[in-house]
Amino acid sequence: MKTSLQWGILSTGRIAGIFARGVAHSQSGQLAAVGSRSLPAAKKFAQEFGVARAHGSYEALLADPGVEAVYIATPHPLHVEWIVRAAEAGKHVLCEKPLGLNYAEAMVAEAACRAHGVVLMEAFMYRCHPQTAKVVELVRSGAIGAVHAVQATFSFDAGFNAEHRLWSNALGGGGMLDVGCYPVSFARLIAGAAAGQAFLNPVQVSGAAQLHPETGVDLYAAGTMKFATGFIAQVAAGISLGQDSSARIYGREGWIHVPSPWIPPSEGEVGKIFVHKGGAVEEIAVATPEHLYGLEADAFAAALARGAQDVPQMSVADTLGNLAALDAWREAAGLVYESERPETFLHTHTRRPLAKRADAPMRYGRIEGLALPVSRLPMGCDNQTTMAHGAAVWDDYVERGGNTFDTAYVYGGGLQEKLLGQWIRNRGVRSQVVVMAKGAHTPFCTPEWLTRQLEESMARLQTDYVDLYLMHRDNPEVPVGEFVDVLNAHVRAGKIKVFGGSNWTIERMAAANEYARRKGVQGFGVLSNNFSLARMVDPVWGGCISASDAATRRWLTETQTPLLAWSSQARGFFTERAGRDKLGDEQLSRCWYAEDNWQRRERAYALAKEKGVSPINIAAAYVLHQPFPTFALIGPRVISETVSSMPCLKVSLTPEEVAWLNLERDTV
Structure with a gap:
């Protein structure tokens, strides 16, 4: 019968020694091993505190099969790197405070520990x-x-x-x-x-x-x-x-x-x-009568013994x-x-070279005119306010196979473009990613403003071209041919590869492409309107247009125009944030609450239970299973939201299930 938790201590500084004394006086712990960057230092520590085994590297400590949990006592900037490595080695982690330099580092640590099924606790012994x-x-x-x-x-x-x-x-x-x-x-x-x-x-x-x-x-x-x-x-x-x-x-x-x-x-x-x-x-x-740090070790061990995901203290x-x-x-x-600082943020949070994981779940589609494949789940870059936050979410996305980033001139007053551009430069991945920029938002929706904003967006992004450029809004007072002409001028200059419209009607899209056909120039190659299983009852923002209606879906099917769907998961409507009695989120209730949407939600929940995924995965899979090319934009604010989005890529829906979800059939 198991009687003690086998601890490994990573680093041999002052606080590591204090914790070692605590474990020695705990009710549940045993000092199994210590790891240092120097074998003599590890041996000295082991002798002083009665630790069974001494390792001359942190890696060797994590490879020790007799260690079940590690206490990380390195300086602050090293915490996240070794939390991640410990999680990958299957070790539970108690890490000295602060867990990271910032929220973003802690988010990376949490994601690694959740992925590997180990318990993580910040060591606030009090x-x-x-x-x-x-x-x-x-x-x-x-x-x-x-x-x-x-x-x-x-x-x-x-x-x-x-x-x-x-x-x-x-x-x-x-x-x-x-x-x-x-x-x-x-x-x-x-x-x-x-x-x-x-x-x-x-x-x-x-x-x-x-x-x-x-x-x-x-x-x-x-x-x-x-x-x-x-x-x-x-x-x-x-x-x-x-x-x-x-x-x-x-x-x-x-x-x-x-x-x-x-x-x-x-x-x-x-x-x-x-x-x-x-x-x-x-x-x-x-x-x-207990030792202060022994109480901490015992609280950690007790949570493990209960099979808890967290230590409640x-x-x-x-x-x-x-x-x-x-x-x-x-x-x-x-x-x-x-x-x-953005310009010096050359490292990943895990201090490893950025690379796609072998088990990356991402799937891809093609957009004519682009050499690179496009992630079926493009990453929306509209909520990152620091490089630490952006790097955490974007690095994780790339590791999961993502390569497509969506931003806009108006997002954060330009901050998002600046952060994304600096991140791309710091990582050296410009040729490996698809950058989708947007401009010419109302009231600056003219050919002249389009050009000015494109130039400024490229400067912020630190690039001489964008892969996809979308007009963020339309201005019906401007003849559509004028927009086609100026966009083609930028294509010829090498600044744009493919262009399209966001929140454009299909009538204006068709007119633009008819004009382009007559002139023998490039037309609008993509549309980016709202599209989700839930009908957008009221526009999220002024000038927003949905593509969920039957007429638009027919046009997209006939033309096979790729759709880059924003608010593809209806901004949380298919999560527990929504409910008939949950009215606290004004935008959610105003834009999505309607009787037909509640029926779609019920069907999504039923199908999710049948397929063993979450309802948001069913909602996203609905977007990805249309008879025209689709890409479901996601805007995760934290890594856990990225993680929860990925299973939709493995969901398979039949045409009958797609129709049933959208209330076009009574049975599947």
């Missing part, structure tokens, strides 16, 4: 201590009435040391990431407890910091977080300023003071919580929310690490 559990219990029980605010600080004066990681920009130094993550996580925990949830994420974050004049890391910083419930948190952190590193929670009837929230007393020492109420102070003592969703808040705090304070 979350596993009974003192923290008691504080949460007090808040939930109403001990100080309705709770509305928190003040939490973790700050010290380390003294400047140019050689230490705390002061290193390259190692993600500074106070916000190293210790500010504690008060941010505590505030989110208490905001959640006050609302009866595990945690809450802020809807607004502001802050300021004093940055080191040479290294650029934050010396000390303060932030404010506002939550949707009205809860407010004030947080502070520092590495060069001693402050009261405690936490205070304020309610309608009193307040709670936690003098030592981040390193609670353990091994028999007594921690104290002070409840101030009605002019009296209640002192609550909390003691545990610090779930991955909690970690992602924490890093998103830290990103926002750093942005407000003006701290961007040099490695995060």
Whole structure:
């Protein structure tokens, strides 16, 4: 019968030694192996802490069959790389905080661990201590009435040391990431407890910091977080300023003071919580015979024993929310690490060369005029605000076989084109990807503006041509031949390979192509309108046009014009976000809620259950199984959304099933 969890420790720094002592005093763990970049260092560590085996590389540690879980104690920028490698080796992962430099890195780590079926936890040991559990219990029980605010600080004066990681920009130094993550996580925990949830994420974050004049890391910083419930948190952190590193929670009837929230007393020492109420102070003592880090190891082992996907004391969703808040705090304070800047972001998050995986699921189609095949699921680039975020999603997409990127002049005021262009340049993949750009959006829908915006888009994208260029809107007041002429001029100049229209009527498309035929020039080669299993009841944005009606589908079938379908999954209508009683998302309910769509949704759910996929996969497969060439644009904001989209590529639908889904047949 299994009695202990076999731990491997990756890296041999100070915190690794502290955790090793914790495992030695835990109820469930055993120190099986340690890995270092130096075998002598590993042997020294093993001898000092009683570790069974010493390995002279991290790779050797992960290859050790006797290791079940690894504790990663490297500097911050190395966390994600070794989380991914550990997951690929089938090892469960407890990683020192912060899990990554930013939200994007944590997203990459989560995706790898989910894909390989291993548990991932960010090592906030204080979350596993009974003192923290008691504080949460007090808040939930109403001990100080309705709770509305928190003040939490973790700050010290380390003294400047140019050689230490705390002061290193390259190692993600500074106070916000190293210790500010504690008060941010505590505030989110208490905001959640006050609302009866595990945690809450802020809807607004502001802050300021004093940055080191040479290294650029934050010396000390303060932030404010506002939550949707009205809860407010004030947080502070520092590495060069001693402050009261405690936490205070304020309610309608009193307040709670936690003098030592981040390193609670353990091994028999007594921690104290002070409840101030009605002019009296209640002192609550909390003691545990366990080692602080042993409690963390035991919480991790207990979750594994239950077969849980997450450790409840610090779930991955909690970690992602924490890093998103830290990103926002750093942005407000003006701290961007040099490695995060677009022009220097030459690495992948996993520090590996970008390459398509052997098991990549992507499927492809052809568009006449393009040498490269086109991904059946083009990647919409309209929501990435940092290179870290863009690189995480785009690298993952390429690894899954994706090669087609859709952006537009108006997206993010040009930011998305700039980030995508820099990413393409950094990765050196221009000849391997299909870039679809859009311009001439209302009210700048004229031949003159089309040219100006195309030139600017190419400059932002750092390319001298685009593979697909779509007019983002039409302007019926301009004779269609004028658009055909200017687009052909750009084709002859080598700036465009294939052009088309987005949100164009089939009548104007036909007129444009008739004009092109008469002149013997290139016509509109693609259409990009909304097309999904759910009928677009009301346009998502002004000037939007759907191609789901019978007349357009007949025209597309007759002409075999490729359709690049946007909102191909009806913007969440086929997920649990939608429901007859779920009216919180104004756009979702306004654009898709209708009785015929509810019937389509019911049929998609029924067929999904039969085929063993999700309803959104059925909805996307419907788009891909038309009698004309189709490509279903996806716009994932996180990697998990990309992952959930991919199974549609393996779904096979018969013509009868396609007709049944669209209410054109009563039975299949």
